[in-house]
Amino acid sequence: MIETKIAVRNLIANSRRTLLTLLIIVVGLTAVLFIAGYINMVRVGFGELLIGEKYSHFQIYKKGFLDTNEPTSMAYSLSPEETAKIEEILSAREEVNFILPRINLHGMVGTTEDSKIFLGYSADPFYESFMTYGTIEQGIKLDMDDPYQCVVGKGLAKKMGLDLGAELLIQVPNEGGGLEAELVSVGGIANFGPEELNNTAVLTSIDIGRSLNYTDNNQYLLVMLHETQYLEDVLAYLKDEVARAGLDLEFRTWVEMDPFYQKVMRDYTFQLNLIAGIFLFVILLAVSNTIYMSIVERTPEIGTLRAIGISRLEIIRTILKEGLILGIIGVSIGVGLAYLIQILLRVVYVELPPPPSLTNPIRLAIGLRVKDVFMYSGLLAGCSTFATLFPGLKAANTNIVSALRHA
Amino acid sequence: MSDEIVVKVENLHKSYSMGKVKVPALRGLSYNFKEGFTVVAGASGSGKSTLLNIVGCLDLPSEGHVYLQGNDIAEMDEAARSRLRRSHIGFIFQSFSLIPVLSVYDNTEYPILRSALSKSERKERIMRILEDVGLGEYAHRFPRELSGGQMQRVAIARALAAHPKLIIADEPTANLDSKTGEKILELLGRIQKEQGASVIIASHDGNVLERISTKLFIRDGEVCND
Numbered sequence: 001m002i003e004t005k006i007a008v009r010n011l012i013a014n015s016r017r018t019l020l021t022l023l024i025i026v027v028g029l030t031a032v033l034f035i036a037g038y039i040n041m042v043r044v045g046f047g048e049l050l051i052g053e054k055y056s057h058f059q060i061y062k063k064g065f066l067d068t069n070e071p072t073s074m075a076y077s078l079s080p081e082e083t084a085k086i087e088e089i090l091s092a093r094e095e096v097n098f099i100l101p102r103i104n105l106h107g108m109v110g111t112t113e114d115s116k117i118f119l120g121y122s123a124d125p126f127y128e129s130f131m132t133y134g135t136i137e138q139g140i141k142l143d144m145d146d147p148y149q150c151v152v153g154k155g156l157a158k159k160m161g162l163d164l165g166a167e168l169l170i171q172v173p174n175e176g177g178g179l180e181a182e183l184v185s186v187g188g189i190a191n192f193g194p195e196e197l198n199n200t201a202v203l204t205s206i207d208i209g210r211s212l213n214y215t216d217n218n219q220y221l222l223v224m225l226h227e228t229q230y231l232e233d234v235l236a237y238l239k240d241e242v243a244r245a246g247l248d249l250e251f252r253t254w255v256e257m258d259p260f261y262q263k264v265m266r267d268y269t270f271q272l273n274l275i276a277g278i279f280l281f282v283i284l285l286a287v288s289n290t291i292y293m294s295i296v297e298r299t300p301e302i303g304t305l306r307a308i309g310i311s312r313l314e315i316i317r318t319i320l321k322e323g324l325i326l327g328i329i330g331v332s333i334g335v336g337l338a339y340l341i342q343i344l345l346r347v348v349y350v351e352l353p354p355p356p357s358l359t360n361p362i363r364l365a366i367g368l369r370v371k372d373v374f375m376y377s378g379l380l381a382g383c384s385t386f387a388t389l390f391p392g393l394k395a396a397n398t399n400i401v402s403a404l405r406h407a
Numbered sequence: 408m409s410d411e412i413v414v415k416v417e418n419l420h421k422s423y424s425m426g427k428v429k430v431p432a433l434r435g436l437s438y439n440f441k442e443g444f445t446v447v448a449g450a451s452g453s454g455k456s457t458l459l460n461i462v463g464c465l466d467l468p469s470e471g472h473v474y475l476q477g478n479d480i481a482e483m484d485e486a487a488r489s490r491l492r493r494s495h496i497g498f499i500f501q502s503f504s505l506i507p508v509l510s511v512y513d514n515t516e517y518p519i520l521r522s523a524l525s526k527s528e529r530k531e532r533i534m535r536i537l538e539d540v541g542l543g544e545y546a547h548r549f550p551r552e553l554s555g556g557q558m559q560r561v562a563i564a565r566a567l568a569a570h571p572k573l574i575i576a577d578e579p580t581a582n583l584d585s586k587t588g589e590k591i592l593e594l595l596g597r598i599q600k601e602q603g604a605s606v607i608i609a610s611h612d613g614n615v616l617e618r619i620s621t622k623l624f625i626r627d628g629e630v631c632n633d
Contacts, residue, residue: 002509
């Protein structure tokens, strides 16, 4: 108790130095928590965008499809029976929101005057409407009542002079080397983000995709869950049930499908740890310097304590407590400030541009995770305490006689 | 005064290094400190403080032996000397050496915080000592709020807190005016009689020399008169 009293009062006595050191700890922790919160927001926000726009939570393929490296091949596709069995298995899980069949398409689109290469897919219009990929600028998304309406990228529409209602001949190569064609009309013009996608994208109903491929099959299924947190559980259940049903399938989660996301998160985490490391080092120096200066000034006091029989350990403990108290106060303020910023960013809308290959912007926000708060707070408070160890050892080993001479 | 020896000093040598040169402070000093008051007198630089630092276990001799409580302090480790200082020796320094961030009460209580005494026993003892030194009403003041004489009385109270067998006072009146110095000497004399602790004072203050009959004169680190 007396050690704590001495530590607190010494910190108060050197108020200017103490405040400066506290400021460094507060700024350091707030900055680290802000970055950690931002990365968490990006992790969740960017992840949810990828799920909603592109991948869903996971996709189901016929085994062998992923090895073909031909994204439009129907050689490994899911029959209506297989699709029905998968839907039956997943219907037992309340966590599943919907299942969306798709067929990838690649070929030529043409009008009477022009033709262009296109990349796109066919999808069930109803469930596709829940996906957020692309922003419709004219018209509507895939028409649920008219399978012969399609959506084209705004770049393609501009290059080919397409307006709503324009007729478009879609041609895709068949396995015999010929072409299959369907005549559709433009029901929507959308912005798909990057220019290369806007210049080539065409989305059609699943009926058109099947017709072009002379099949009733689906190439793959997208499974959307109500919450991302159910992913592992549902996927594990599905794998078990699929194996029991004798279906030969393979699965890809949204994370597995986007190496860019993984790289971004790895890079961000590395940067965060680097910044945290720099702040830890600065705090180590600042606290160590503050306590060291204080100890130099208190040499006679420390000599007196040693003279009246206070042990070296007790001296070290007193000094360590100064660092610990600085750390606890600094960390408490820093955490409070970080949460305040989190609340402020919920009130004030700050928009960030869409991530690469996506179309929807991200709102600037931070999502503080309790485990991050505890980890970084503990690290900084520990660092502040550790920083006083060397000054503490120096104080404990002070020569009593020469220390008293400073009085 | 009894003839019981409190501290026995044998052939004490102490030298300090000043660069490459060794400066002797004590040169084979031997002396038996007996119960009661002893004043160590001598000019500045004669070795008084060095002798008191060694007797008080604050420093170690370069050669020789110091027997305190039957133990040779030169053979004790730092932790043991620290325990001995805390439990058996009270110190009064010329510059008072109080802890500025602690109150009069806390300064006085500090040496006995780790003792077996309960909180209420400690409080009773500290308040009694503070009353004895005339500072009962100043218990919650801080050193900066006290005069020099009051600060020295706090130092005396602190030195007495553990009921030490030996009190070492290094020039306790040097920083005080003569009137206050006299009061401090009276206080020390009274407490010595009441508590029975032996007191060794280093001083070249004529007033101190007049009052105390047992004197050890030191010149150039040697006893010049017993």
